[in-house]
Amino acid sequence: MFNWNVINKTYVYDGTFEGLLSMVFDCYIKKVIPLRIVSKNTLEINFLDSIEEIKTDNIKAKRIFDGMHKNISYDTLYNSYYAFLSEAKEKEINILKYILNGFVIGPKINTMLSLDFVFAVCSMRKRMLGEAHRFKGLLRFSEIGSNLFYASIHPDNNILENLGHHFIRRLPTQNFIIHDKNRNIAFLYNTKEYKIIDSSCIVIPNISKGERKYQELWTAFFKTIAIKERSNSRLQMQYMPKKYWQDLTELQ
Amino acid sequence: MKYISQNIAISKQEKSIYKEKFVPAGQTTQLIVGATPETDLKIMKLSESLYNSLNLKRVYYSAYVSVNNDENLPALEAPPLLRENRLYQADWLLRFYGFKIDDLLDESHPNFHTLLDPKCDWALRHLENFPVEINKADYNTLLKVPGIGVISAKRIITARREFNLNFENLKKLGIVLKRARYFITCNGKYFDSIKSFNQNFITENLLFLERLSTPQSNYIQTSLFDTLPKAQELSYNFDKLLPTKEDKQKCLTGML
Numbered sequence: 001m002f003n004w005n006v007i008n009k010t011y012v013y014d015g016t017f018e019g020l021l022s023m024v025f026d027c028y029i030k031k032v033i034p035l036r037i038v039s040k041n042t043l044e045i046n047f048l049d050s051i052e053e054i055k056t057d058n059i060k061a062k063r064i065f066d067g068m069h070k071n072i073s074y075d076t077l078y079n080s081y082y083a084f085l086s087e088a089k090e091k092e093i094n095i096l097k098y099i100l101n102g103f104v105i106g107p108k109i110n111t112m113l114s115l116d117f118v119f120a121v122c123s124m125r126k127r128m129l130g131e132a133h134r135f136k137g138l139l140r141f142s143e144i145g146s147n148l149f150y151a152s153i154h155p156d157n158n159i160l161e162n163l164g165h166h167f168i169r170r171l172p173t174q175n176f177i178i179h180d181k182n183r184n185i186a187f188l189y190n191t192k193e194y195k196i197i198d199s200s201c202i203v204i205p206n207i208s209k210g211e212r213k214y215q216e217l218w219t220a221f222f223k224t225i226a227i228k229e230r231s232n233s234r235l236q237m238q239y240m241p242k243k244y245w246q247d248l249t250e251l252q
Numbered sequence: 253m254k255y256i257s258q259n260i261a262i263s264k265q266e267k268s269i270y271k272e273k274f275v276p277a278g279q280t281t282q283l284i285v286g287a288t289p290e291t292d293l294k295i296m297k298l299s300e301s302l303y304n305s306l307n308l309k310r311v312y313y314s315a316y317v318s319v320n321n322d323e324n325l326p327a328l329e330a331p332p333l334l335r336e337n338r339l340y341q342a343d344w345l346l347r348f349y350g351f352k353i354d355d356l357l358d359e360s361h362p363n364f365h366t367l368l369d370p371k372c373d374w375a376l377r378h379l380e381n382f383p384v385e386i387n388k389a390d391y392n393t394l395l396k397v398p399g400i401g402v403i404s405a406k407r408i409i410t411a412r413r414e415f416n417l418n419f420e421n422l423k424k425l426g427i428v429l430k431r432a433r434y435f436i437t438c439n440g441k442y443f444d445s446i447k448s449f450n451q452n453f454i455t456e457n458l459l460f461l462e463r464l465s466t467p468q469s470n471y472i473q474t475s476l477f478d479t480l481p482k483a484q485e486l487s488y489n490f491d492k493l494l495p496t497k498e499d500k501q502k503c504l505t506g507m508l
Contacts, residue, residue: 108414111410111411111413111414112411112414112415113407113410113411113425114411114414114415114417114421114424114425116424119424119425119426123426227317229317229330229331230315230317230331230333232333
């Protein structure tokens with residue numbers, strides 16, 4: 001089952017999911033597993049490592065992508081994609097091992113939770129989806145123009161795509177921007193199509209006058225609805241952790 | 253309530269004929285706890301019968317908060333939030349864990365333990381059902397282990413199809429062993445020597461854990477200048493059975 005040679009090399013890929021899948025392809029052909037995998041953006045040159053760059057090849061990526069849901073299962077595909085979107089140490093190497101062993105073992109791989117890389121991938125997926133679920137309630141849109149809404153977030157994982165699709169379903173007739181300030185990317189939607197762009201070039205106008213009024217009303221509501229005798233700050237912080245408070249209107 | 257529950261049942265039968273459901277979200281109710289002298293047993297009996305006979309979705313419990321001051325109203329220092337928590341824990345045991353209220357409480361102890369949660373309390377009184385073998389026990393038996401919930405039980409069942417589980421594996425699976433390890437065996441092995449599987453040992457350890465996790469209100473820092481009789485008075489307040497934080501420190505420094 002584990003007949004992969006671990007080679008003392010550091011593989012560098014371009015930080016996209018296609019890049020990772022092309023690396024899976026190369027490793028599968030050569031029957032090897034590298035010691036480390038680093039994304040190009042976070043690469044620190046170290047004279048002890050022998051670095052090999054893996055080129056992104058869409059044809060290879062497509063073959064792995066199709067092979068995964070044909071020969072392993074849809075769940076494996078989803079697990080590895082969501083795990084890829086999460087922010088964790090050594091996520092690439094765990095996903096690589098998960099997919100490679102998935103091709104050997106088959107759909108059973110998803111239940112083998114006591115293999116550490118399978119559990120790591122599953123918990124990464126869980127963390128990413130959990131955070132996305134939280135932000136479905138913790139996102140605060142504010143109006144910055146006529147029928148244009150803006151929300152900024154500081155999430156740990158890359159949840160923007162998941163979140164955007166949720167709000168397209170909820171608010172199909174509104175134009176909105178969701179801005180991930182930790183990654184500097186933004187999700188734009190103009191009632192017809194959506195786009196994820198690098199947001200370092202966007203200038204966000206100030207919120208409109210009516211919006212300020214509504215923010216005050218919302219804050220007042222939040223304060224008056226609370227029952228003083230029943231306040232439980234520990235529980236409150238479990239549901240809305242302090243790291244997200246900077247973007248919440250009512251807690252500023 | 254009866255009218256609603258009957259009509260829900262009827263509309264379920266007629267689902268194929270009519271598209272619209274009667275009261276699609278089901279019905280719920282709320283009980284205010286702490287204003288009147290009912291015991292936990294009586295409250296839980298009521299909610300159990302509501303679940304069984306009227307098919308309620310949820311029963312909510314809410315600690316009594318006095319809004320007006322009047323001599324006819326009960327005066328409480330603080331709302332009984334801990335009691336509310338225990339009632340919710342028991343409510344979950346009824347709905348998802350296959351417990352009956354007669355297992356948890358009876359006439360001789362009609363109220364829930366203040367330091368231990370209802371499931372732990374039940375397990376300690378029924379040690380004949382334990383320890384449970386993690387690799388063999390079925391889903392319903394796993395659910396009865398304190399510290400193992402619905403998610404953990406399902407995860408154990410999927411994971412053990414492929415491998416035999418030991419304590420290390422359980423930890424890796426994300427199963428919290430804080431309470432569970434006293435009630436389980438892995439491949440026939442207990443986490444400590446099997447001699448320590450008795451009520452006193454487990455109770456002491458669980459209460460000790462509880463003590464560590466909750467801030468103590470009656471914990472007093474003794475100083476050199478305390479007079480002797482006062483110190484004696486203090487020692488009566490502590491339950492002598494339970495090891496205190498100081499005992500643990502003494503243990504570590506080798507004074508005991």
